[in-house]
Amino acid sequence: MTTNNPQPTKNEIATRFAYVAVVTPAVLTLAALALQLRWLPETPDPIATHWSGSGPDRSGSHWTYPLITLFMGFGLSAWLWATALPRLRRGARGWAFRFLAATAVGFSAFAAVSMTWSVGMQRGLASWSDAPSVLPAIVTGLVVGLGAALVGWLVLPKQAITFNALPSADIDLAETERAVWLGSARASRGAVATIIIAIVLVAAGAVAAWTSGDYAVMWIFLGLAVLLTALALTTMEADVRVDSNGVEVRGPAGFPRSRVPIAEVASADSINVEPLGSFGGWGWRRVPGAMGVVLRGGEALRVERKEGHALVVTVDDSATAAALLTALAKRAQR
């Protein structure tokens, strides 16, 4: 525990994150909801909810607006409050926290302004079809949203990625000894199940669109299914190999691929990886200073190149892999 030696900046970053990502969006969303609920009795029901170039072309219950405001304005914030904030409190750091917080506050500002404006401009109308253009509401919402995101970004400090080092192992290699370490990084069962369910749902959507003759929608669903399958293939599994040539990470089909030749290895160690904080999510990810093959949270092999760019792979038994690579790199220099 570090309670005896508290770092003042540690909680300050979490507090600022809470203000930007949770408190401000909550205040904006509540204010927007209060205004909308006050105006709702004066608006037509159904109310205009969709516009084409010339005017409103679709309508819905006037409760649509407060509901969308709630979900858009506080959905991401609620998720960050539940997942990112506890991790920040525990000391996790990463550029993605800053990005996600700015996105959350920008999103809620956009939702609050454009949704409330859409409700306000339809007060006193006899029918939804009399609604004026929605363009001013959207444009103002975008400007305010981007402004809020920028302010949120500037309020939060720049965070370098920090990793917690894990216990290391030691391997001694005789001059005549040859060794290889082979491991595979796998996504958690939950993640694999989620991806498969998503693919099945999207494919079912494509079939439904096909049977109802909506071919444009069918192609969109099909494209999405192909994209998800490609994503699944690259994020479910990766093979890792450490030998006298260095380290290589390969996707299931031999692609994507990333390697560090033994002559370029500066150091190798075992670290703890926080997918969201350090890399902004899962998969093959390039962030400032590192390339990550992040298929799950937890232990990972980190290989520092001599020119500074690191390769990080979330793989079990990473201490053994790091020890072998260190021993091989040391011998290659002799």
Next chain:
Amino acid sequence: MSMLISIDSASTEPLFAQVAAAIRAQIITGEARPGDRLPPARDVASGLGVNLHTVLHAYQELRDEGLVDLRRGRGAVVTEAADAMAGLQRDITKLGARATALGMSPATVVALVRAAM
């Protein structure tokens, strides 16, 4: 599932036997569990800088001992027999500890084990 395999080219033991011994050791200590797939022979061969047939020879040796199943398309899979072997390893560890506590010499214990077989 991960696997560290090392061989010594200065050793008099054949390379295939060294590869088999490295994998066998991980099966017996329980680091490789039944159902685990051994790494593709091609990857082991290129990683160690040995001929592919050397590694396949090692895998066949392990199959003949009943420790792995070789199936086309699925590669080499550790069998249920490995669990029994790992259990034996635990018994041996216990036996060693008890014999040491009783002050018996390793040679005596080996002689007793040999007599029991």
